[in-house]
Amino acid sequence: DSGVTQTPKHLITATGQRVTLRCSPRSGDLSVYWYQQSLDQGLQFLIQYYNGEERAKGNILERFSAQQFPDLHSELNLSSLELGDSALYFCASSVAGGVHTDTQYFGPGTRLTVL
Amino acid sequence: GNSVTQMEGPVTLSEEAFLTINCTYTATGYPSLFWYVQYPGEGLQLLLKATKADDKGSNKGFEATYRKETTSFHLEKGSVQVSDSAVYFCALSDGGSSNTGKLIFGQGTTLQVKP
Numbered sequence: 001d002s003g004v005t006q007t008p009k010h011l012i013t014a015t016g017q018r019v020t021l022r023c024s025p026r027s028g029d030l031s032v033y034w035y036q037q038s039l040d041q042g043l044q045f046l047i048q049y050y051n052g053e054e055r056a057k058g059n060i061l062e063r064f065s066a067q068q069f070p071d072l073h074s075e076l077n078l079s080s081l082e083l084g085d086s087a088l089y090f091c092a093s094s095v096a097g098g099v100h101t102d103t104q105y106f107g108p109g110t111r112l113t114v115l
Numbered sequence: 116g117n118s119v120t121q122m123e124g125p126v127t128l129s130e131e132a133f134l135t136i137n138c139t140y141t142a143t144g145y146p147s148l149f150w151y152v153q154y155p156g157e158g159l160q161l162l163l164k165a166t167k168a169d170d171k172g173s174n175k176g177f178e179a180t181y182r183k184e185t186t187s188f189h190l191e192k193g194s195v196q197v198s199d200s201a202v203y204f205c206a207l208s209d210g211g212s213s214n215t216g217k218l219i220f221g222q223g224t225t226l227q228v229k230p
Contacts, residue, residue: 002158033217043204043220056215090158094216100147100208101166102216106159 003027004107006091012113018079021110025072025093031055032074033094033104034066038087049074050097081114088112117142121205121221128228134192136224138179138205141186146207148172148181148188149218153202162190162203195228202226 003026013019025032034046036059045058049068060066063081068074078085088111092104122137140148147166151159163172168183177192188205205221 002160031216035218042222043218045217045219048215048217056217058217092159092218097216100145100216102208103149103161103164104208104216104218105161106151108158 002105002107004091004093004105006089006107006110008110009108010111010113012115013081014115015081015083017081017114018077019081019112021076021078021089021091021112023074023076023091023093023107025074025091026105029093029095029105030072031094031097031102032068032072033092034060034074034076035090035092036087037090037109043090046076048097055097078112083114086112086114117146117207117209117219119205119207119219119221121203121224123222123224125225125227128195128226130197130228130230131194132228134190134195134199134226136190136203136205136226138188138190138221139186140188140205140207142207142209144209146209148179149206149208150177150179150188150190151204151206151220153204153223155201159204195226197228197230200226200228 005024030051046060048056091107094102149164150162163174165172165181171180206218
């Protein structure tokens with residue numbers, strides 16, 4: 001158990017819908033990262049928050065957004081869903097925000113299926 | 116930009132065989148290097164890491180050495196077990212001026228160990 005929790009574990013929805021994925025980081029970790037794992041794109045970095053503020057953006061679509069709340073949990077919002085958004089979404093956390101030696105601890109993931 | 120390339124799988128070995136999974140990287144600056152493992156139906160777990168050149172990371176019988184001269188971080192294990200069957204990801208953490216610890220992953224290598 002990494003100490004990072006993600007809910008829900010599975011999500012099945014229809015095209016055009018909007019969903020929210022939730023992540024709680026390990027106790028004491030200030031940074032949260034979101035990654036998408038799909039068969040064709042592999043594991044890709046989406047976005048990072050550090051202590052409530054956006055720190056870095058990766059290959060995140062404009063239909064996707066995220067935020068980190070004062071209690072440090074984070075939510076990833078996916079809207080106008082398309083079939084191609086079906087993937088496993090991971091959240092990871094680390095102590096600091098821009099230190100490359102930091103270890104990121106991953107949650108179990110949310111599997112999103114768009115029908 | 117920064118990138119990671121892993122040997123293609125799947126890799127199929129007999130129990131107690133020697134394992135090598137090749138990983139090479141392209142990066143500016145001085146990234147940290149990681150191996151993560153993903154067991155079926157689970158999230159990513161850190162296997163080992165190295166944060167500077169010539170460092171050797173090790174855990175559970177697995178080892179990898181950060182070779183700056185060959186830009187490599189190959190994963191090795193002397194004697195694999197059936198329980199090592201999983202997908203292995205090599206990753207680097209951006210150590211440049213971007214001020215983020217985001218991970219860039221290789222495409223993953225599936226290891227299957229047969230009794």
